[in-house]
Amino acid sequence: xxxxxxxGDFTLYETGFSTxxxxxxxxxxxxxxxVEGIEDPLVIAxxxxxxxxxxxxxxxxxxxxxxxxxxxxxxxxFDAFENDYIGDPLVxxxxxxxxxxxxxxxxxxDQVKKFAVKxxxxxxxxxxxxxxxxxxxxxxxxxxxxxxxxREEAKEALNDFWKRESGRQIAMVEFRSAxxxxxxxxxxxxxxxxxxxxxxxxxxxxxxxLDVLExxxxxxxxxxxxxxxxxxxxxxxxxxxxxxxxxxxxxxxLQKFISFSMALPxxxxxxxxxxxxxxxxxxxxxxxxxxxxFVGEVREQLEAISKGMHISMRDIEKIFAMAALLPDxxxxxxxxxxxRVATITLLIARVIKSDLxxxxxxxxxxxxxxxxxxxxxxxxxSETLENGERNPEFKHRIALLYDTWRFIARDGVTDGSxxxxxxxxxxxxxxxxxxxxxxxxxxxEMWLNQYRIV
Numbered sequence: 001x002x003x004x005x006x007x008g009d010f011t012l013y014e015t016g017f018s019t020x021x022x023x024x025x026x027x028x029x030x031x032x033x034x035v036e037g038i039e040d041p042l043v044i045a046x047x048x049x050x051x052x053x054x055x056x057x058x059x060x061x062x063x064x065x066x067x068x069x070x071x072x073x074x075x076x077x078f079d080a081f082e083n084d085y086i087g088d089p090l091v092x093x094x095x096x097x098x099x100x101x102x103x104x105x106x107x108x109x110d111q112v113k114k115f116a117v118k119x120x121x122x123x124x125x126x127x128x129x130x131x132x133x134x135x136x137x138x139x140x141x142x143x144x145x146x147x148x149x150x151r152e153e154a155k156e157a158l159n160d161f162w163k164r165e166s167g168r169q170i171a172m173v174e175f176r177s178a179x180x181x182x183x184x185x186x187x188x189x190x191x192x193x194x195x196x197x198x199x200x201x202x203x204x205x206x207x208x209x210l211d212v213l214e215x216x217x218x219x220x221x222x223x224x225x226x227x228x229x230x231x232x233x234x235x236x237x238x239x240x241x242x243x244x245x246x247x248x249x250x251x252x253x254l255q256k257f258i259s260f261s262m263a264l265p266x267x268x269x270x271x272x273x274x275x276x277x278x279x280x281x282x283x284x285x286x287x288x289x290x291x292x293x294f295v296g297e298v299r300e301q302l303e304a305i306s307k308g309m310h311i312s313m314r315d316i317e318k319i320f321a322m323a324a325l326l327p328d329x330x331x332x333x334x335x336x337x338x339x340r341v342a343t344i345t346l347l348i349a350r351v352i353k354s355d356l357x358x359x360x361x362x363x364x365x366x367x368x369x370x371x372x373x374x375x376x377x378x379x380x381x382s383e384t385l386e387n388g389e390r391n392p393e394f395k396h397r398i399a400l401l402y403d404t405w406r407f408i409a410r411d412g413v414t415d416g417s418x419x420x421x422x423x424x425x426x427x428x429x430x431x432x433x434x435x436x437x438x439x440x441x442x443x444x445e446m447w448l449n450q451y452r453i454v
Contacts, residue, residue: 012077013100016064021283022053022276023268025068028061031262032069035195035226042226043216045261047233050202051312053264053276054230058197065195073193073226076100081200084208089215090119093196101182111178118171119219176222183224196220199230206239213257233261277311278303284320294331297344298323304398307375311352318351330447338426341404343443349373361444363409363437370409376402383419412436 009015017025035042048054058077065071076096083092094116101109183193198216201209216227237250244253265272268279278299285295298319302311323331323344330343349357356373359365370376381399385391406415407423412433414420424431427439 010059012059013063013075016060016067022265022279024053024057024264025064027265028057028064029069031061031228032065032071035065035073035193035228036071038226039223041221041223042259043229043257044226045229045231045233045258047231047261047263049232049234049310049312051314053313055199056313057264058199058228058230062195062197073195074100076194076196078196078198079200080198080209080212081203084204089208089212090116090219093212093215093220096196097182097194105182108178108181111181112175115171115174115178119175172219175219179220179225180222183222193224193226195226195228197228197230201229202232202235202239206242209236209239210243213254217257229258275303275306277306277313277316280313281316281320284316288320288324290320290323291331291333293333294323294340294344297340298348300397301341301344301348301374301401304374304376304401305348305352308372309352315351319347322347322350326447330443336427338404338407338423339439339443341401341426342408342439343447345401345405346440346443346448360405361440363411363440365405365409367406367409370402370405374398374401374405408436408439410436 017028031044034044046054046058062075062077065073065075078093078096080089083089086092094112097112098109179194198212201212204212220227233251233254237254240250240253241248264276266276268274268276281299281302282295285292285298302316302319305311326343329335346357346360349360353373356365356369359369365373376398379391379393380395381402382391383394383399403419403423404426407420407427412424421431424433424436427436
């Protein structure tokens with residue numbers, strides 16, 4: 001049994017989509033066609049909530065672009081969150097180029113550094129000394145580099161430079177020209193467009209995240225250079241409001257920097273009927289060697305719940321990690337269906353809706369809350385129409401989830417419906433209905449009380 005699936009061997013710029021579990025190869029090809037086919041500089045936001053797989057996709061796309069998508073552009077992957085300790089993002093972006101560009105471009109890169117140094121803030125000279133070294137160095141060397149970078153005469157020279165606005169404007173033009181020169185030249189491999197992927201931008205400090213956007217806008221807006229941002233635009237909009245106040249139209253502000261946004265597909269397959277989260281759940285269950293009936297129930301509940309609320313790939317990983325720690329008897333094929341349903345609902349609610357998890361556990365959840373959680377609208381859980389005819393929209397699985405928890409919350413007291421007498425038998429061979437409300441607490445005590453994954 002595995003607690004979590006292994007990602008396998010991965011090497012940045014070398015590992016592409018060796019497997020296409022979530023059917024995102026086609027999306028990657030579309031992205032490649034865009035950045036290869038348009039010369040004007042683009043800033044594309046790959047928008048999605050946390051845990052939707054943006055980082056997984058982008059870290060493989062930077063390799064797949066050339067390996068399988070016939071891309072010519074040189075891709076550069078930049079993790080903004082790992083670099084937000086640096087005062088000026090221009091430092092970190094130039095360092096990323098330094099580590100990625102081929103040796104044939106070294107002379108052009110030297111020009112980029114030459115003009116970029118005029119644009120760095122004085123406080124970040126230590127960052128420049130470290131980042132442009134192209135490698136990590138020991139702490140005592142850091143101090144030496146910092147002392148050298150912050151020599152008094154250097155500070156005075158830079159302070160004088162900042163006072164000369166015309167000089168700064170000239171430096172900006174020269175920097176852009178040096179960046180554009182990286183995309184042109186004689187050697188085919190050295191003369192390629194650039195695509196810089198900036199990931200995890202929404203996890204950064206608000207000031208750093210917005211500084212990154214401004215650096216991209218003001219310094220890198222040249223033909224043949226594109227940026228792809230892995231970001232949650234709603235979270236980034238919050239950063240805008242933190243900096244500029246709650247009254248600002250944050251999305252309108254972001255439109256100044258972003259050309260357009262895209263989103264990873266939520267479904268897989270040519271018919272687009274299967275949700276990506278459902279496919280991923282099946283994959284995890286198999287990789288973690290969990291019983292098929294148990295995995296099938298998890299998948300079906302996720303499909304129902306996801307109609308009304310967001311469930312991320314990261315949520316699914318947490319759910320299955322918790323499932324892997326359950327004792328075998330809780331996952332056995334011969335467990336009563338009602339107990340399996342209740343156990344899995346408690347697991348899922350812990351991860352995605354903790355406020356309702358306490359109500360499920362205490363069996364105090366209302367029918368309105370159940371309806372919203374499982375997407376159990378009246379037209380989906382009623383077997384017949386008002387005129388007595390069969391309801392073509394009736395969904396048996398959603399009705400089962402809804403009725404199972406209604407049975408528990410009502411302590412087995414019938415609602416008078418024809419299918420009520422079948423419910424007791426999914427918990428007990430004899431259909432006994434007493435102490436139904438204690439079932440969640442028993443599940444908690446027997447199987448769930450020993451761990452919590454955060």
